[in-house]
Amino acid sequence: MIPKLIVFLALTVTVLSQNAEEFLKVVEKSVKHATERKGRIFNPAYVGSTYKQYAGAQHRPTFLYNQQPVAEEKFDFIVVGSGSAGSVVANRLSENPDWKILLLEVGEEASFLTDIPAIAPIFQFTNYNWNYLAEKQENVCLGLDGQRMAWPRGRAVGGSSIINYMIHVRGNRRDYDRWAASGNPGWSYEDVLPYFIKSEDARVEKQDGELRGRGGYLTVSDVPFRSESAHAFVRGAQEVGHKYVDYNGADQLGVSYVQADQRDGYRCSTEKAFLRPARERPNLKILAQARAIKILINPKTNSAFGITYVKNRQYFNAYAKKEVILSAGAFNSPQLLMLSGIGPKEHLQELDIPLVKDLPVGQKLYDHLTFFGQVFTVNQSIVNLQKAVTQPSAFVELLFKGRGPLTSLGGVEALAYIKTNVSRDPDPSFPDVEIIFVGGSLSTDNGDFYRKTFKVSDEIYNAVFGPLENGFTWMGIPMLVHPRSVGYLKLKSKNPYHWPKFYGNYFTDPENLDIKTFIAAIREVQRISDSPSMQKYGSTLVTTKIPGCQHHTFNSDEYWECSLRHISATLHHQVATCKMGPSHDPEAVVDSKLRVYGVKRLRVVDSSVIPMPPTAHTNAPSVMIGEKASDLIKEDWIKAKGNIRSKDIRRHSP
Ligand SMILES: Cc1cc2nc3c(=O)[nH]c(=O)nc-3n(C[C@H](O)[C@H](O)[C@H](O)COP(=O)(O)OP(=O)(O)OC[C@H]3O[C@@H](n4cnc5c(N)ncnc54)[C@H](O)[C@@H]3O)c2cc1C
Ligand SMILES: *[C@@H]1O[C@H](CO)[C@@H](O)[C@H](O)[C@H]1NC(C)=O
Numbered sequence: 001m002i003p004k005l006i007v008f009l010a011l012t013v014t015v016l017s018q019n020a021e022e023f024l025k026v027v028e029k030s031v032k033h034a035t036e037r038k039g040r041i042f043n044p045a046y047v048g049s050t051y052k053q054y055a056g057a058q059h060r061p062t063f064l065y066n067q068q069p070v071a072e073e074k075f076d077f078i079v080v081g082s083g084s085a086g087s088v089v090a091n092r093l094s095e096n097p098d099w100k101i102l103l104l105e106v107g108e109e110a111s112f113l114t115d116i117p118a119i120a121p122i123f124q125f126t127n128y129n130w131n132y133l134a135e136k137q138e139n140v141c142l143g144l145d146g147q148r149m150a151w152p153r154g155r156a157v158g159g160s161s162i163i164n165y166m167i168h169v170r171g172n173r174r175d176y177d178r179w180a181a182s183g184n185p186g187w188s189y190e191d192v193l194p195y196f197i198k199s200e201d202a203r204v205e206k207q208d209g210e211l212r213g214r215g216g217y218l219t220v221s222d223v224p225f226r227s228e229s230a231h232a233f234v235r236g237a238q239e240v241g242h243k244y245v246d247y248n249g250a251d252q253l254g255v256s257y258v259q260a261d262q263r264d265g266y267r268c269s270t271e272k273a274f275l276r277p278a279r280e281r282p283n284l285k286i287l288a289q290a291r292a293i294k295i296l297i298n299p300k301t302n303s304a305f306g307i308t309y310v311k312n313r314q315y316f317n318a319y320a321k322k323e324v325i326l327s328a329g330a331f332n333s334p335q336l337l338m339l340s341g342i343g344p345k346e347h348l349q350e351l352d353i354p355l356v357k358d359l360p361v362g363q364k365l366y367d368h369l370t371f372f373g374q375v376f377t378v379n380q381s382i383v384n385l386q387k388a389v390t391q392p393s394a395f396v397e398l399l400f401k402g403r404g405p406l407t408s409l410g411g412v413e414a415l416a417y418i419k420t421n422v423s424r425d426p427d428p429s430f431p432d433v434e435i436i437f438v439g440g441s442l443s444t445d446n447g448d449f450y451r452k453t454f455k456v457s458d459e460i461y462n463a464v465f466g467p468l469e470n471g472f473t474w475m476g477i478p479m480l481v482h483p484r485s486v487g488y489l490k491l492k493s494k495n496p497y498h499w500p501k502f503y504g505n506y507f508t509d510p511e512n513l514d515i516k517t518f519i520a521a522i523r524e525v526q527r528i529s530d531s532p533s534m535q536k537y538g539s540t541l542v543t544t545k546i547p548g549c550q551h552h553t554f555n556s557d558e559y560w561e562c563s564l565r566h567i568s569a570t571l572h573h574q575v576a577t578c579k580m581g582p583s584h585d586p587e588a589v590v591d592s593k594l595r596v597y598g599v600k601r602l603r604v605v606d607s608s609v610i611p612m613p614p615t616a617h618t619n620a621p622s623v624m625i626g627e628k629a630s631d632l633i634k635e636d637w638i639k640a641k642g643n644i645r646s647k648d649i650r651r652h653s654p
């Protein structure tokens with residue numbers, strides 16, 4: 001299927017590019033490369049880079065970020081990491097022509113292939129993924145290869161927004177009001193709403209107009225392609241009592257079609273949204289494939305003054321006259337802090353890292369788990385079939401019209417926010433589960449990608465999903481939005497090239513409420529399956545028991561608990577590793593202005609500051625954090641006077 005995919009792409013791009021010969025060479029070389037390197041089935045990063053070699057710079061978006069390092073260069077601000085938050089910060093700070101900004105990013109720039117929404121999971125097998133694995137945990141991940149969960153993370157200009165599923169969710173009003181109530185002034189819903197609006201260019205049909213943005217950098221769209229099964233699900237959910245809502249509007253509780261970080265049918269990454277419009281500013285220097293390995297901190301003043309980074313296998317120092325801003329994401333921002341001596345004292349001593357500041361870095365880690373062990377079949381071809389995606393017509397539709405099945409978010413078509421009957425929250429409008437409608441299951445692509453991204457074992461795949469390969473399946477995968485279980489991360493060593501060690505600690509809350517909530521959600525999905533609209537297509541629960549849980553009665557609570565402990569996996573929303581909180585909070589790493597406690601001129605601006613798991617996927621909240629932090633930084637350096645004068649800025653320089 002995959003070589004075919006490449007050929008179709010080649011043909012369509014060839015027609016467009018009038019560069020037939022060059023492009024065919026690229027494809028040829030890339031297929032050869034893919035077959036030679038086992039494990040890397042298909043490497044779009046490689047296709048991209050080879051493409052560059054042949055086609056030269058006239059093809060967008062090649063060579064956008066190829067500036068060169070200069071030894072001992074001075075800047076006003078250094079931003080580390082160009083992901084969902086870092087891209088925004090680089091853009092907003094460089095709006096001030098008097099400030100010189102350096103943006104460092106380990107990853108390379110994306111190729112045109114990452115723009116195609118339907119093949120999102122493929123990029124987890126490329127260099128655009130850090131490819132982390134969580135440590136093994138007793139009694140969870142029992143049905144995953146090696147019993148270790150994959151924790152993917154973007155590693156590209158644009159960060160995780162290059163490989164994510166593009167689901168756009170702001171979160172619940174209550175999420176932000178809780179941040180504020182726990183001692184973070186400025187982060188209530190009313191405070192952050194203007195920033196969601198500021199970034200956004202909303203092009204969705206069902207929207208609460210006054211709460212949505214127009215003309216912002218980040219395009220948020222309806223997905224042009226909708227399968228008949230998605231319509232059935234959205235109708236069915238309403239039939240059993242869920243309201244049809246704009247979940248990014250006034251009320252979140254309810255059901256709707258998915259809203260996407262998408263522009264004209266293609267991925268709208270933060271690279272596309274925020275960096276591309278800013279990249280030609282003379283005061284913004286963007287270095288791709290440059291890895292920050294240490295924050296430079298003056299031990300006398302505990303003041304950050306620069307970054308040591310590696311590019312082209314050479315070490316460089318860059319200096320920040322004003323601030324260093326870490327936007328390296330929820331895994332690498334805490335890693336960099338600890339490598340630089342900011343972290344738990346005992347842990348740093350263990351690793352022989354000189355202590356700069358004792359802080360609980362990495363000690364908190366919330367994550368959103370999901371579960372794909374409940375599958376339904378329907379009796380007609382109403383689902384988003386893999387076949388439709390690999391038709392040549394699908395490519396033609398995408399390339400010429402920005403429509404068709406290739407615009408699908410890897411199969412995700414609708415979301416429902418529900419409050420299950422085991423929720424203990426007094427607020428009737430605060431969901432405890434999100435249900436993600438997928439017009440397919442792990443069997444849809446014959447086990448090629450989806451199940452491999454989650455590392456579901458052959459044994460389970462062959463028993464449960466293999467027999468469904470030619471059938472019509474759908475899933476409503478629950479996502480536990482407010483988990484009680486808390487994980488952590490730490491360093492493996494002081495070598496900046498070593499992976500940190502990740503501990504999910506899933507399903508460890510003493511009252512087992514995380515499991516109970518999942519089971520309640522599983523039953524709610526069954527209720528939707530029983531709705532007239534789903535029954536019109538004979539929606540039926542697949543009753544094959546997963547290997548390892550055969551001793552339980554199918555559909556009993558015990559069966560689902562066993563299943564959950566076999567094939568739950570992360571939906572990649574790890575947060576709180578550099579938690580924001582007031583000075584009296586023993587878990588806090590940064591204050592409400594995102595300044596690292598006890599170290600001057602150093603902030604963390606990304607998903608790692610999120611103090612509690614939000615009722616959202618974390619891309620939109622990370623963009624919001626980038627927007628809000630940029631204003632906080634501007635306020636601090638351009639004191640109140642209203643207009644920006646370089647004299648004012650200089651007065652605050654070292
Ligand atoms: C597979 C996957 C699917 C997802 N799906 C969705 C979705 O559908 N919707 C949604 O809202 N969210 C989704 N998410 C989550 C969301 O994308 C992330 O939470 C969000 O992008 C985090 O933003 P960030 O700015 O904190 O970090 P990132 O976007 O991860 O950016 C961090 C950047 O820093 C770089 N970096 C790290 N260390 C260094 C260093 N030492 N030097 C230089 N650069 C460095 C990294 O390479 C990376 O580019 C998904 C995530 C993944 C991995
Ligand atoms: C929740 O609802 C399910 C059925 O939908 C029922 O079996 C269960 O007993 C209920 N639990 C509580 C705590 O009410």
Ligand SMILES: *[C@@H]1O[C@H](CO)[C@@H](O)[C@H](O)[C@H]1NC(C)=O
Pocket residue numbers: 379380535536537538
């Ligand atoms: C699918 O099932 C429904 C409900 O049982 C039935 O009405 C319908 O005719 C079936 N369709 C097909 C194509 O079998």
